[in-house]
Amino acid sequence: MRKLLIILFLNSFFAESLFAQKINESYRLPIQKTSSTIEIDGALTEQAWLDAEVATDFFMITPMDTSFAKVRTDVRMTYDDENLYLLVENFHGIPGPYMVESLRRDFSFGKNDNFLLFMDPFDDQTNGFSFGANAAGAQWDGIMYNGGSVDLSWDNKWYSKVTNYDDKWVFEAKIPFKSIRYKKGITEWGINFSRLDLKTTEKSGWAPVPRQFPSASLAYTGILVWDQAPPQVGANVSIIPYALGGFRQNRSEGEDPVYRKEVGVDAKIALTSSLNLDLTVNPDFSQVEVDRQVTNLDRFELFFPERRQFFLENGDLFASFGYERIRPFFSRRIGLNAPIQFGARVSGKVNKDWRIGAMNMQTEEVNEDALPSQNFTVLAAQRRVGARSNIGAIFVNKQSLKYNPDPNSENPIYSQFNRNLGLEYNLATSNNLWTGKVMGLKSFGPDNTDNGFVQAANFKYTAGNLTWEWQHEYVSDKYTAEVGYVPRNGYFKINPKIGYRWFPTSEKILSHGPDVSSTSYWNKSGEFTDNTSFIAYNVKWRSQSTFMLWTAYDYVELQRPFDPTNYSGETLSAGSKHKWFAWGTEYTSKPQSIFTYAFSTRMGGYYADGERYNVSGELGYRFQPYVSIAMNANYNRIILPEPWFTNNFWLVGPRVDVTMTNTLFFTAFVQYNEQIENINLNTRFQWRFKPASDIFLVYTDNYLPAPFYTKNRSLVLKFTYWWNL
Template identity: 55%
Template sequence: MKITNPLSPVKILLLLGFCFFSVWASAQKKNAGYQYHIRKSAGPIVIDGLIDSAWLKTDSADKFAMVLPMDTSLATVHTIVRMTYDNNNIYVLAVCYTAGPNQYMVESLKRDFNFQKNDNFIFFLDPFDARTDGFSFGANAAGAQWDGTMYEGGKVDLSWDNKWTSVVKNYPDRWVFEAAIPFKSIRYKKGVGLWGINFSRNDLKTTEKSAWAPVPRQFPTAALAYTGSLVWDELPPDAGTNISIIPYALGGISKDYTNGSKTDWKKEFGGDAKIGLTSSLNLDLTVNPDFSQVDVDQQVVNLNRYELFFPEKRQFFLENGDLFANFGYSDIRPFFSRRIGLNAPIRFGTRLTGKLDKDWRVGLMDIQTGESNDAITPAQNYGVLTLQRRVFSRSNIGFMFINKDATGSSAPGNAYNRNVGMEYNLASSNNAFTGKLLGIKSFTAGLKGHDIVAAGHLQYLSKYWTLYLQDEYVGKNYTAGMGYVPRVGYNKISPLVLHSFFPKQGSILTHGIQLLSNYYFDEHFKRTDNESSLAYIITFRNRSVFTLTGIDTYIKLLVPFDPTNTGKTPLPIGNQNHWNTIDAQFASKPQALFTYLLEGLHGGYYIDGSRSSLIGQLGYRFQPYVNLSVNTSFNDLHLPAPYNNTTFWLVGPRADVTFSNTLYFTTYVQYNGQVKNINTNVRLQWRYKPASDFFIVYGDNSIPSPYMVKNRQLVVKWTYWCNL
């Protein structure tokens, strides 16, 4: 009997699990008893890292709870936090004592640092106390800033950038962080006097991570399920008129040597506007945006049969970006903003995002692009509507409608694609149970039937166990014209089991065994491929990690595929392959000046071939000003004719020089032997005022042998953030 119903037995099991576990989702807030009473400042606050008299009249939060290495005691390094406010700003002061004189570790002064490799203090604000989304601010021990928006109850998007100020001052036995967060830089509901908050401290010398409101060690300190309460003595002041104008001016020169075109001189003007319609609802406008200062993508060797995913980094798409970008799964995204403006310029765009109240979030986007430079791609209009309704304590129900239409005289008739979808996101009050139920239907001219998505997963996470089960169905005619869906026409079942052990003494902090499988079937539930892995993971007390993994792989090709991905004759449809791989990886302790990650794998490959790979990530820091790193991978493929032996090198050295926490110089080179390309990117950034920048960016692409430049460009860009 052929089974084509997307409601497989696994989905029915997941549905029953959701009905059962949702009963627990309405429990009370875990750390409601941890309260910080914030009072209006008794005097002016100057952001200088000094404890002025006004600070001594505020309440203090101390007695942080240890999260790592164990969550059963108070922290050994002492942290004291104070907060106050006035009509314009929220002020935060953190005194972070160290285990010895001048003992702190940082990578550099660059913004949005790696949490694991820096001594830092970070706090998490949940203005609606909804335990699902919010804001994060902080700094490392040398003063590099960290800011991001929070989503899915504990994840932080560091691509978000806003206007605020901070200073870090170092003393022999402590470092002091002081910051002012403008009310205009965050979104909150007028009349709400109880917010969620938590403070986090990471100290590499003692390998200790701690939090004011206790967080179980299996969760990040960013977990909003475990925030305490910020109690206002008066209702937070109205942010008032909240309009920001962010213009830019750009000049540049570029040359395409491959096509022999003339030198192109570039002069552009444009900008963004942010309009606070309410204290929690924001309207973003953009006209002729330019994203030349954004980091180029990190190159990888692609031995995959499907399209790779690269994250969004453009500022316009980031605030409340989770409303759009996180609908669905990592390989089922009906909306993926990088589809917009990829091959054609964005002319203008509008985004309305934010909260209507504690339970409702809304996102509305409309963007118009022009024709591509080669006139092959017509102008497009992209429209998205998303709504999210909070249910129980931390769960939500989401709705999304997506429309893509070709516009202009060159647009073909009836060229549209639409998606309509709903999802239920489960998050229990203590974060132990999480999950999703998802349904999407697409509407595309000329395609009918087999155009839906039905998927779901359920996860249980405790100190000792991680249990996960996911099921997906994607019809063969499902089309996401604005999305990232690299594969269609399949059913997928993915179980995961992880059990961890905690020795009471010795050099090992925790060790555990993990079993993970991904089984793919066609729409008639005939197996097409699967990958199963059995891993043993050891985390040492100094935070270094060793992982040993055995992998079993089976693939039946559904489309022709060149196993080297270099344009050679592809293997035919129906070709079947089965092989095993052994993989070993070691990541060094993050507190060392010299850090490294080494990985080696060896096993079979297509058509009874073999693959050996070596991967290395090396880093050295001259703290706090210079951070040097290099990413390297080597792949050696041994295959029968006509492929024979093929080797690929990928080498990416990088240097980050931070003269201060407002002046950064970054340069990196990427050599990719698979695509025979050398990419160079050099960027100087001067943040001359909060959220206002001056950039000089140089980039080129070259053929390595014989060496020949393909294209070059030099851009100078100025931006200014003006609050009205």
């Protein structure tokens, strides 16, 4: 194993050195200061646009990446002392109306005719910002991290307008320099433009991107060449106060309504053009959409993503450390059972090579016996190494204040402290063919009870046809991350994967090919406990519809008692062994249709020589661009011997999105979860009366299905205002 890792590391280091030069260095777009005042009206009328250089002759990314795009796109950029401006002419490839899902902000990329800007103002090919719009004018904005991922939960202040013509749609935008972070003094930014035209099913980019990578890949950006260094905008302070009123009531406990009258404030202070201080006092996140429920048949805790705005900018510094199921820091642990009183965070770039992050949050004492006041501190740093790789470090501390546990309790419900210290190397070569990570974590707790260790690594190679990956993980049985997400410990895991794609010259099929993977676990004693061996065959049509057929073999030796229904309370014993075969299908229809659908099936064995059958589906219909209707349904039938017998679990979720304008939104959805015997109703009205300033009205109910009655209910009216000083 050690020899294999050394070989992989040397290969990756050689590959990074070999491709150190920026790939699309020759794609350069000059930008000069505007020669006239610009009005954001979606029209190419000002002299500044006639004077600007034009980025055109886009390259096709899909269905093929070997030719120029057939659909024409022209991009112009300019700036003044306060704003960056963008104007895009998106010409129609074939006659017919545009295709969009709705006017919903941060729309689904694959279901909308759209144009996106990917911007690397640090010129590190790793971090940046994305802005864009669909053909009906819905905005898209997000922060970029890990060289090509976009977090759309980030939201900021900018302006745009889309105007439709017979032969094209024009997108014009004004992005204040105060809304982004950038390195002071540099005159070359990484930049690329992406266009998706659903009528022709063509995705294209200004600087060419191989089709195996997303168009957001910062490894393949061209260069935005400034005529002078971007302006320094002086004091950059934003104050974002909120006020809310409402009530909540736990009717199942017979409680009276609790009325809410709250105020709070966030502040964003630019310490430099690329380093930001965020402050919050008495934050409230009532407008954040509730989590989508799932039928939980897993042995371990489920993961739900962070959606709260305060934690998002530069959030990858903290949240991306580790792996999906080994996270030393998971921000949703903060404020989970106790309200946050205040918090502060410094994050961003110090220079081209260094990124830092420091966060401190304080929660309120719920009551002396249940949960004390707690303080959370997270420190993170990244040092760039080579072209796009970096070395990162993290320290996480959770400290319980006024710690007075019950002296008669063998297991207090909270600990005095829990700390994690980690170091990792993130590999990303200039051409993105090699990516990977090597990491180590150490936890510390009182009386050495939580002193554990983690070591893990993965290496991935992604070429035009071939993809392969190796990953291994070791998590000791004493490793504890109370502010993290580590649902399983006391194991060693290996997970090799390989996939191959053929790209035929067929007029209908874009690609097809197999994927093979095997995931195996051993416990702390070195005993083999789990294996999932998976084989799939994938087909993707030029229309963008997809199909997958798969089969899998599972073996599990339970390390602790487990209820295979997560419902009955009856458990299989620790040490019992189970194995089964299963197979299934997945299909997603082409996104161009007004009516879309997707389904998946699963049938085969299950625990205790049982059987499990699953069918899930999604139906969507849109009255573009104003209304989008979706219905999700998931059905599980689990057949087991006594005492479980046969269990049927339905999960049904109709949803309606009404976007009256691109500033006025209404969303309503219902979630019926038979496994937890709950019906959830959530409605949210949002009026964005100014950029990044909103009024929300949110109503939530939870019901017991039978007999039907309300368990709890809440109503909130919230006002937020973004005020630039």
